[in-house]
Amino acid sequence: MNMDRRKFIKVSSSVAGSLAMSHVGGSFLAHAEEATKMAELGPSGSGKVPDFAKDMLTSDMLGLGPDGKPTGQKATFTGASMANATAEKAMKHQMKLTAEEQAMLDGEKGEEIAKLMKILVLFGNTFGAEKLVDLGGAPHSNLYPGAPYLGSMIKMLDECAEAGLKSYAPYTVNPRPYDVYNVQNNTKEMEIVYDGYPLQKDLDWVHARLGSPDLNIRSCACYIKEIGNAPEPGTYVAWAESSAVNYGNSALGIRTNRNGAGIDLICAMAGKAPLFGLMTDEGRMAKWLVDVKTSKTPDWGVLGTAIGRKVVEDVPYVVGIDKYFEGGEITEDNLHLLKAMGSATAASGAVGLYHVENLTPDAKDKGRKLLVEGYQTYVYDDAEEQKIIATFDNLWPEKDKGPTAAFIGCPHNTYHEMLKWGKLVTEALEKAGKEKAAIPVYMFCANVVRTRVIEEESELAGKMRRAGMLPTPMCGVTWAGTKGFSDRVRGVTNSAKTRNYSTIRYFPDQTLVDIIVTGKVPA
DSSP, rough: OOOOOSSSOOOOOOOOHHHHHHSSOHHHHHHHHHHHHHHHHHTTTSSSOOEEEEETTOOOOOOTTTSBBOOOOOSSSSSSSSTOOOHHHHHHHHOOHHHHHHHHHTTTTTTTHHHHHHHHHHHHHHOOBBBBEOSSSSEEEOOOOOGGHHHHHHHHHHHHHTTTTTOSSSOOEEESSOTTTTTSSSSHHHHHHHHOOOHHHHHHHHHHHOOOOOOGOSSSTTSSTTTTTOOOOOOOOOOOHHHHHHHHHIIOBBBBBOOOTTTTHHHHHHEEEOOGGGSTTGGGGGEEEEEESSSSOOOHHHHHHHHHHHHSOOOOEEOOOGGGGGGGGGOOTTHHHEEEEEEEHHSSSSEEEEEETTTTTHHHHHHGGEEEEEEEEEEOHHHHHHHHHHTTTOOSSTTSSSHHHEOOOSSSHHHHHHHHHHHHHHHHHHTTTTTSSSEEEEEEEEEHHHHHHHHHHHHHHHHHHTTEEEEESHHHHHHHTTHHHHHHHHHESHHHHHHHSSEEEEEHHHHHHHHHHSSSOOO
């Protein structure tokens, strides 16, 4: 009963998410057993879905290709979790709790905290966690769409907010699923939006009370300078959002699993998370050496796609790309390269962590000692890059027609990317003797990034606007998943992640600029 990736919206949940979505009231263990049985159905989706979970029909990575068909991959979402986890196994394994944690579980700090602790303990036992750890930094949540299927979770979190619970620190959230001010401001689009997300107000109000401070910093790229959710290396956090988890674990060196929607906030309110998977030294070891041998700078999205397909959820150790980062450092001006590569590994596979030799924190600290004994090697060269690109099919229903819109920025654009694309497009238009792009160009970014562009590069910002380049804080992938999108929009993008989750076609940067200027896809 898997949901096609392009049918309305793709939810991020797994066994963890299923457990989180179980209402904290009532018979929790009964719900948890049903949740794990549902998870065991696997990508084929055979069997009966329990009533309480009837709307939880997809996950962050069910092994589906862009055509919605199974690829044969089966991920456990953590990199090093217990395979084939079951409720029965969860009952047998017991984490070690501190006296404080046992008191929380026993209800000494309130009924609501006790219920949350029951979820965390079962969650940890299911995946063989050793213990709970205290969290630092700040959480990041991917619970962003106010869609009907999230009604039970929103209700649960509302009860927590009513009881006065809050996150241990102010937290960031994924971008809203729509933008009726800049993009979907016609009657037809607004009808689709308000029909699809009737609970958005309720969800936003829950986040406000639990500790998410500002709609202007809603972004999947929570770690950028303007937003600032970038904890120190080694910090335990409980993030949810495949690309944020991927970047955080890898480029920042924080420690988090690929949590399902809801578990992130349960951990945030308890201030604790089970220690397993990518949060452990063992779980962060690399099983693959990816040797990049392209004759020039690799196409970062294609490279990420190749890695994700090859390693699925294993941890890769990537060599040969640190030379593209000046001074061997990840900076505000180059972090988008890892953002593009990493998000594609998480979308085409289920990679929650990668290491880059001489560049990322863990690799700088331990080098090739991160490779497990008997690791496998994958060589990515020019021929392999072209081989991967050749698999990027045209999924437009009307394949021979021209593009109608360009989607730039998934994950959200950084300030540097906004300037880069602004200059690329406006300069190409000037060279072609044109004032406006042939198709609308949607620039996905947080409002605080758009504001910085206006303040610091006002002349360029004006040129971009006049050229038809429209900044929007919404989630582009979610828009691409709305009802009937592919019948209305033939999109082109620079995001391999967007390509993985939609009918939108991927093109290298310069080709995409040419398409934006001419309105035509080259033969």
